[in-house]
Amino acid sequence: MRFDSAIADRVTAVVLFALGGAMLWGGFVMDRLEIRQIHPASIPGLVPMILGAAMMLCAALLAWSATSAERKKPDEGSWRNFAFTAVWSCFFAVVLVSRIPFAAATAIYVAGFAGWFMLPDTPSASRLKVTVLIIGFGLVTALAISSLFRYGFLVRLP
């Protein structure tokens, strides 16, 4: 998958053009506060309209220059690693946090994260030992961070 390519630029240009259009329209139909008798040049929608128009112009230029643009060499990386990190981290931040106690959520997240990446590369002979270490690391991290914020910074944890 290449994010820095002509096709990606064209797709982005369409998205940005729509975003610019939405902001231009949003600014245009925004309440002009006539009832408060403000100066017509200070309507709240003025700058959003300008920004929307500027974004539409830039999006058009992006689409126009997509094929001729200079490209950097793409970074080689693992999309599998990325997908797990993104999904597991979002699950922690959006689902676990605020539904179960923060310390428990953190322990599950940290241990799960480390286990997913480290256990497959561990020889089967030492897998049990590494698993215990990872669970211990998750618990210690969770307790340390929770205690720091709860008792050090007096934060009511989610």
Next chain:
Amino acid sequence: MEALQQFGLALLALLTPVGLFHVAWATLLGIFVGSLPGLTATMGVALLTTLTYTMERDAAILVLICMYVGAIYGGSRSAILLNIPGTPASAATSLDGYPLAQRGEAGYAMGLATAGSALGTLVGILLLVLLAPPLAAIAFDFGSFEFFWLAVFGIVISGQLTGGVSPLKGYIAGLLGLMVAMIGSEGLHAHVRFNLGFDQLNGGIGLIPAMVGAFGFAEVLTVMHRRRAELVKGEGRPDRVLPKLVDLVRYKFTILRSGVIGTLIGIIPGVGEDIGAWASYAAARRTSREKNEFGQGSKEGLTAAETGNSAVVPGALIPALTLAVPGSAPAAVLIAALFLHGIRPGPMIMIEQPTFIYSVAAMLVLATLAIAVFGLSLTRLFIQVLRIPRELLMPVVFTLCVIGPYALTQRVFDIWVMVVFGLIGFVLRQMNYPMAPLVLGIILGALVDKSLRRGLTLTDGDLTPFFTRPISAVFVVIIVLSIVAGLKPVRRAISRLGWFRQERKDA
């Protein structure tokens, strides 16, 4: 003379056991953060801001400045040992630092980087003390018209210089930042705009959650996506670390020039440390007698890059303190932290808090001394830090990204904002959109909005003063020239003149 006296008093006030303790731990933490690939200075300052909000004002600012200086310096460790810059600011350092390490001179390269960083920051501090008060005085003449153009200038120049091969992507990033800033209650009539039905957006997007997402979560995703880095062979036996005086004397003009270039680049809004390093490196190569050694392990190149990026730190604080316009992304977070702690950066700072600039200079001096001491004495420890598996480090970092923004407002909504900005930040990075203009846009959005509408109200809708007032006219000319310079044919002509962008391509 009065400035020196104020500086001396500020330094004395910080020289307490508690003050020195803060300098030590915050700088050390900053060096660790900077040295680990994926953890940037911006992320370090943003995360630490969430931890310092209960601290006393001066202690909190001291801690954040030490983190900033330490992290920019710390990036050189991994640039030299892993050939991966710990922060973008150290990209130029790896060009000569890594070849030196491969030749078995890793310790000496780190020592030279330490000396360059310390001296660069000192040059920057001197210019900060000299330039900030007059700049604040000039800014007194700024009205709505000038502030509008200053903000536009910042975003255009930031987009231009950080956009890499495509300034257009820099401009788009800046516009995206400005659009984000349009969300929530506006500053003139308190009308709520674009809250998309979420009451939590009535106050706008919080800068800290957005920054922690764009620089924290996005970095976690980037690090786990990237291939694993490997330490250079033979790093376990560091050679001589202390730089030879003869080398520092030989490179004195390089150090001075890089310090000045770095500081001046720092003053330009939203440009940042990486550009400061590249510009200093290019200038050193142009004037060096050992041009051929650059990129092969040149000590002069390494010194120039490290001096240049570190000098940007005080430089970036000059507009941040006097105009409330950040010179770099970490300085943008620092502005948010200043507001959190009751300091209002801007032209009034020399009236409201006349000694604060000298306090900042004193804090920078202490941080510089700390990086010199730690950098030269803890080489082995830093090598051990680079061995921490990313699989253990990154979940801890993300946990801090989650709890940090929450701790400021106690709103779960801010965690969601952080997640959204993290995902957007990752995609934008992959597409080579720079982050600095985005951040600058979020910071300057309110200024652009209020200044334009207030100016138009003052002139009854007449745009003429925006172009005819002297300072405004200068800004307009610079903005137009910058945009013209971003056009392809013009850029080709500039690159033929050997502009520093060529260095970045070579990398």
